Amino acid sequence: MTNRLSSKDILALGFMTFALFVGAGNIIFPPVVGIQSGEHVWIAALGFLITAVGLPVVTVIALARVGGGIDALSSPIGKTAGVVLATVCYLAVGPLFATPRTATVSFEIGIAPLTGESPGALLIYSLIYFAIVIGVSLYPGKLLDTVGHFLAPLKIVALAILGVAALLWPVGGMAPATETYQQAAFSSGFVNGYLTMDTLGALVFGIVIVNAARSRGITEAKLLTRYTVLAGLIAGIGLTLVYLALFKLGSGSASIVHQNANGAAILHAYVQQTFGSMGSIFLGTLIFVACMVTAVGLTCACAEFFEHYLPLSYRQLVFTLGLFSMLVSNLGLADLIKFSIPVLTAIYPPCIVLVLLSFTLSWWNKNSRIIAPTMLISLVFGIIDAIKASDLKTILPAFAQHLPLADQGLAWLLPSLAMLVLVAICDRMLGRQQVKAHEQ
Template identity: 30%
Template sequence: MSNTKETLVTAFALFSLFFGAGNLILPPLLGFQSGSLWWLVALGFCISAVLIPLFGILAHARLQGTIYDFGKKVSPFFSLVYSFLIYAISISLPSPRTAAVTHEMAIAPLFGSSSLLTSIMYFVLVFVFVMNRSKILNIIGKLLTPAIILILILIIGITLFSFDFTFGETVFERPFSDGILEGYQTFDAIGAVVVGGVIIISINLKNDIASYEEKKGLIRRAGWLAGLGLFLIYAGLIITGALMHGAFEVGITRTALLSGISLKTLGGTANLFLSILVGLACFTTAVGIVTGTADFVKYRFEESRQAYLITAIISCVLGVVMGQFNVGYIIAVALPALMFIYPITIVLILLNVVPEKYASPKVFRAVVITTMLFSVPDFMGSIGLGDTIVGLQSYIPLSEFSIGWVLPGLVVFVLVNLIEVTLFSSQKNQ
């Protein structure tokens, strides 16, 4: 296979990995609420929803391992706890959200059934597929992504050429940082850490790509192509939402807005088709999350089939419990967990990307601990305890933007590296 063709195939695989159907509901409302500052919101959103996840893939290319390898330099115990925490969040929030999106976009408009019934049937089917693995999901996935992309390109194109370039007022006080925080809700950085290894394994299975540098070069090229595709889709959906500022009521939900935009641009038939496609794509995502979680627990318990079964059951029960709630509620519930775990995930990704001489175990430990400590105020603010830490936040740079961990983490990274260089030089001189 030629380098160009191999790059394009890998880029599409990467794009499909991050392009979760549940993520589609986020950019339109973000644009709808951002007004003329849509471009600033889009930039922030794409930093956390596109750039950081792609760094996660580059980290996987270096590590050639699993999620457990991301935090090993901090300590094996930390890495194990972090891994379990990530999987626990995955089955508790993004997996149930796929059921909620499916209900609101594809089931309720057609059948008017209750969200609880949808959630039960949805996760019964998820359990059946998890326990009886089939290639049919991979085949469906490969067909669904191109179909959804085509419809989205039509929606974006029709909007750009049919609507006047007028924008409403923004509701965001801090558009850039609000865009970054909304990007957390895609769970794409977590997705990169959890399932990015799939791409590495696929490349390793190809005999014509032998050396480490060839693999790294391929992933780098494919990564930038996939990132460009994600950026164009996300930015396109954000500006589409911004141009629709007068077409819908202010309090519209994320799913209703996406359906409404599709209806206005493509008509009823295409809107129905998009809803069904999104529902199917959500289902494949849920099966992937539950299967990946069960596989990890099975591996940690010495390939125990019973551990796999119990994990699958717990995952699907959690899915039923959380999946019956509306999408907005699940997103609101997810925020506190994301405000704590996402900064740690971002830091682990970046530390695994920088040159190894700048990422010793001491650097890992110091930066991760600092990030955890300075994420606490943001976490407390997200659960309504912000008033108790107002005085503390005034001393933390960028804390008012809910990213107070960034500068402390960077300062500690530089300081520990300088200390290590100084100690090394003094030992060498002796």
């Protein structure tokens, strides 16, 4: 008899997926978009939702179709290139950026208002935080119980309270949109959605979701795919509701915080204004749970991945990744975000191309002929966008500043589409030639 998940376990799997996604970036970036986009908030929100909800859900579905691993998804570009891509993604959403960011965000919102921005306080907090992360991550087989049945519902209830408050009790008027959002609200929201790292997170979490289902005795490929897709859809609905509430919260906070404030400051100011000191405790607890769940998921996923390529056991990798993330987190939130923006701007385009083209594999005579060149072009122009977003932008030639859609951070889009059309034509022509040669 084939094992099947109960409705309760399917919901728990969806809640776990949602909880893994909703970490630091998901909570701090939407309020920033909300307050800076002003009267264009819902246009910017649409762009943000495409990269921060649509693409992650599509990525989970793409991974479910191939069994849950980025290695299978990247097979058309070859094993070596696939391992390089996977390594970059795991490092970015793991110990280099996303995992340390969970600690710095939860510190800035929950602890810094009490202790101040003290390096010593951050060090002590990060030691305790990552000790807990390591302890939970050592038992990945219990994730569905610890996260899906306990921590995720707690996080959802807390986010629901914050979302309802944002809708019912706005604290002030809307500020005029900043120059960036006046000129390109949609594309600015689209690019800001990168910062949540959710598409990269989906590439990493896919195998964690599948393994959580397997831990309940599910072995049939079709059932694993179905349950993973359902989990992704449940997570997508939850993410959308959270983001809409946070956009609303940010857009109505201009009277209590500066328009250039970061998301942590906006949230703290809103909760302090609306709920007082008890609200600050509530927000700190919410952010701590949200960030902790994401950090555990990322640590588990990274340890499981690197176990296949390094001479270290899973447990050794959990300790190594946790300690490294702790050290990086002590750079502070501002520096982490500053360093992460160029890297994410460069690696997001080829990941988007890989995920979207994975649904077209049956169209082509030879998949590698299509996917590898299109990803390469998207990476080259993504790197140009990344340099523009960094302190090295002066090294770029003048023409790079005036590429189509360059002002929107989307210079990679049109060249990638042009390459796709070109290689698709070549694939058709070469495919026909091979057929003719075979017939002769």
